[in-house]
Amino acid sequence: MPRRTTKTQSGTHQTMKNVSFESLIASWLLQDGWQVFSPMLDHGHKTDLLISDGPNFHRIQIKSFFSKGKNQEIINCWTPSPIDYVVLFARNGNWGVIAQAFAEKRRPLNHQEHRKFIRCKKNFLREFHLI
Template sequence: MPRRLTQTKAGTHQALKNTSFESMVVSWLMQDGWQVFIPILDHGHQTDILISDGPNYYRIQVKTVNATGDDHLVQNCWENSNVDVVIYFVRNSNWGVITPGFSEKERKLNHEDHRKFAQNKKEFLREFHQL
């Protein structure tokens, strides 16, 4: 069986983990029937994933955070970029939140506009459909 015998640099390892969360969202949305597009480069537009139901397109930003609880503060990193949806995954746990893009500089994860989900397709899609 294949075994990885080399060390992965810390920055590279973090990038791989972050990308894996984006890939999960892509898979879940495709299984839900969305057309999914991945920008070659998202700098400037802050769009990790672009989805469409045909006539409509939505920009999604995926973020990962280490949080000790759902009152953890998250920063607005997409100001002036027209992001429609932000999905936060809590790396050190098994949950996340979905929220429409917001204009405040920061918010708590448990903000009333945020939809909390367990990190699985069924829970994610149930909350995504509530936006």
């Protein structure tokens, strides 16, 4: 069985984790019938995935965070980019949140418009369809 024998730098390791969340969402959306596009470079545009059902396109930003409890806030780091949805993954949990992009600088993670999901395809897609 192959074993990785090299050390990964911490910054590189965090980037790898972030990309894995993007790949996970892309996989789930592909399995749901969406066309999924990944920008070659999203620097400055804040678009991790572009999805389409044919005539409609939606821009998605994917973030991860360390969960600190019920009063946690999301810091808007995507404005003024015109994204449509934000998917947030708790790095220290098995859950996440889907939100329509918002213009406020901060918003509570447990905002009434946000959809919490358990980290599995079925649960994510159910909540994504309800947003």
